[in-house]
Amino acid sequence: MPPASSPDLFGERLSAATARICDAVTAVSASNPVVIIDGRSGAGKSSLAARVARAWPLHTPVQLLALDSVYPGWGGLERGAEIAREQVLRPHGRGLIGIWRRWDWERQEEAEAHAVDPALGLIVEGCGALTPASAALADVAVWVDGPRDSRRRRALERDGDGFCRHWDMWAAQEEAHMTRNEPHKLASITVATP
Structure with a gap:
């Protein structure tokens, strides 16, 4: 008889979600599909995107493209999503090369530029990524969420004290994004992590 609860339920949920997303990508029947993965901080977006x-x-x-590389500082959730949409997703959808600049968190300024090939598939992950405008450019839209305490623990284990003092400000930006854009309603795949 299997155990009542798995020691790695988080990993199992991400594995199952990865399989669902890959099946959805295959069903698109395109050589350059776009997957957008959005969700609250610590929910598992980055881990899921890496698995996919x-x-x-x-x-x-x-x-x-991880929006953590694009957000212009701790107050930049909405602006980072705009950058991804206007400089990467829209050009990709038109068959044009997209360009984004990495945000240097230490210097608090833009750094080197990166190109995105429109002939290849694209995964964009990060809080704020899924809006009505970006959903129109996506082939597969994913929303990831989980309990606040679990998310906070994972986020702080990952990012440490640097994130701890910004948690409340970032959470407020997430709430504003969720109220304004309702990304969970735009998703074709929803993932609930423990």
Whole structure:
């Protein structure tokens, strides 16, 4: 008889979600599908995106853009999502090369530029990524969420004290995004992590 609860329920949920997303990507029947993964901090977006990138079901490689690389500072959730939409997702949808600049968190300024090939698939992950405007550019839209205490523990284990003092401000931006855009309603796949 199997145990009542698994010691790695988080990993199991991400594995199941990865399989669902890969099936959805295959069903798109395109060489350059776009997957957008949104969710609250610590819910598992980055881990899920990395798993999907490793398991990418197409023969061509996939590009991964984490909004953590784009947000212009701790107050930049909405602006980071706009940058991804206007400079990466829209050009990709038009068959044009997209360009984004990495945010240097230490210097608090833009750093080097990165190109996104429109011929290849694309995963964009980060809080704020899924809006009505970006959903129109996505082939697969994913919402990831979990209990606040679990999310906070995972986020602080990952980012440490640097994130701890910004948690409340960031959570307020997440709430504003959820109220304004209702990303959970735009998602074709919803993932609940423990």
